[in-house]
Amino acid sequence: MSSQPLSKRVVLADFLSHTFISQAILVLGYAAFIGLSAQIVIRLPFTPVPLTGQTFAVLVGAMVLGSKRAMAGSLAYLSLGLAGVPWFAGATGGVRALAAPSFGYILGFILASFLVGALAEMRLDRYFLGTLGVMVVGNLGIYVLGAGWLAFVSGLGVKEAIVLGVLPFLIGDGLKALVADIVLPTTWRVVQRFDQEH
Template sequence: METKIALRAKRRAIAQTTMAALFAALIAAGAFISIPLPFSPVPVTLQNLFALLSGLILGPLLGGAATALFLLAGALGVPVFSGAVGGFAHFFGPTGGFLLGYLFAALSAGFIAGRPRGNRRVPLLRIILAVLAGFLVVYVPGVIRLKVVLDTDWGTALAAGFIPFIIGDTLKGIAAVLIAPRLRRVAVEQMDG
């Protein structure tokens, strides 16, 4: 017969696995809200928001695992990348750096916000810093990869892969700051309950 501690640990592991899978699915679902831009190979999606939220809400390890699961599914050909496509070749295309940046976003936002535990609240300033860092680490590898693939100068790469997204990502960042604290509490309840 299993002890209460063993049962609680098993329930927690199941809840954590479920939450990671849920966020991987949310990141994938973000691909279906994809707005192509005529001047850029990078579309507007919600995937960066969901990758960021995975780290903010689940912490660096589970958030990173959720994002890695999403990337693995896409690499294996599941159509989870923007435009409902998949395949390993997309990591070498113009948006490949952004895909890698999603993992960096989940990890960095998770490390800054910390792993959710009990009733501990994360200060708002820390959430804001986590959001800013999360978006920044999406753009660094994204713009670098875009510059290399397009064989262009930095100004053109920034004009195609960063500048058009500032307003939208500011709005996504505000949404993340507003919803992350509440969703962290819900995640803790589900994983510790």
């Protein structure tokens, strides 16, 4: 555990050591977590964008890490994927991903990871309503860039892009938000109690 005072630990990752190696492991572990969650794929017949586990990994991971580590991790995910690591959705990778209708969601992960990490640094992830609000903001960031890229690549209008790139994912992302609402505040209570007792 970190020797930092409890009041200085603004995200859960602050309870870990702060050596360069440990921080690098956190960043690369976050990138790998996003990559693994991308392999949970459900393809829908009416949209070119698949359902994956990525939004949960991106948003919850960002709340755990904070803005800088999370943004570094999402950038690592993007960079290594474009370099050929097959961890984009459906075990794909390489520069051909730039032409995919779903590539904008990966760009959205970068924006969302920073926003969500910053909101977690304001201690909003310690409470049910705060965590819910953070998840909503993060998803909006992903949707804006995701649907925008979908419209650009596919030549769709704004309404069509929202119908194909946002609406199919609202229920799933709502369920992910509810899971996060249980996991994060509960984890904070457990970690804080353990830290105070030791």
